[in-house]
Amino acid sequence: MPPDGEFILMNYRIADNIAVPFKLMCLFSQTDNKMEYKIKLKAEFDKTYTAQDVELVIPVPNNLLKKNINAGVGKAKHDPEKNSVVWRLKKFQGKREALLRVDLETSKEYNDSQWNKPPISLNYSIPMYTSSGVIVTFLKVSEKSGYKAHKWIRYLTKSGDYTHRL
Numbered sequence: 001m002p003p004d005g006e007f008i009l010m011n012y013r014i015a016d017n018i019a020v021p022f023k024l025m026c027l028f029s030q031t032d033n034k035m036e037y038k039i040k041l042k043a044e045f046d047k048t049y050t051a052q053d054v055e056l057v058i059p060v061p062n063n064l065l066k067k068n069i070n071a072g073v074g075k076a077k078h079d080p081e082k083n084s085v086v087w088r089l090k091k092f093q094g095k096r097e098a099l100l101r102v103d104l105e106t107s108k109e110y111n112d113s114q115w116n117k118p119p120i121s122l123n124y125s126i127p128m129y130t131s132s133g134v135i136v137t138f139l140k141v142s143e144k145s146g147y148k149a150h151k152w153i154r155y156l157t158k159s160g161d162y163t164h165r166l
Helices: none
Strands: 022-031 034-043 050-059 064-071 075-079 084-093 097-106 120-127 156-158 162-164
Touching: 022 120, 022 162, 034 050, 034 084, 050 097, 064 075, 064 084, 084 097
Parallel strands: none
Antiparallel strands: 022 034, 034 097, 050 084, 050 120, 064 097, 075 084, 120 156, 120 162
């Protein structure tokens, strides 16, 4: 029996038969020393939920001469330490879309074989949402020592390892 004021947590993980909360569509084009990303992020979950701390990391080559980053929603900036463009959205409501356009120019000596196009990664959390559809509707606590159960459930969906290959 836990002491007063402490809670017993019940955790579970599901990796099969889940509805992916975000759809990521990426158009990538490259000509000579110019690259262009057009990225559309769509929230596939219901509009009653809001994702928090959404972060999209787009790897880019390290020898950039020029960069033009245009985010329709949120903030996007080049992070030279990670060799990437990081797009952050504090809150993102369900059934919404957001667009990002990134135009890059590399040095003339750039060779496509030098860079292997690492995957784009997405991190997020969605409070009170379950991508598996599992919802606790009934829970019975059998405690003979007089422990009082508090009726409170918190759902949290986190991104885990969400990557998109070009």
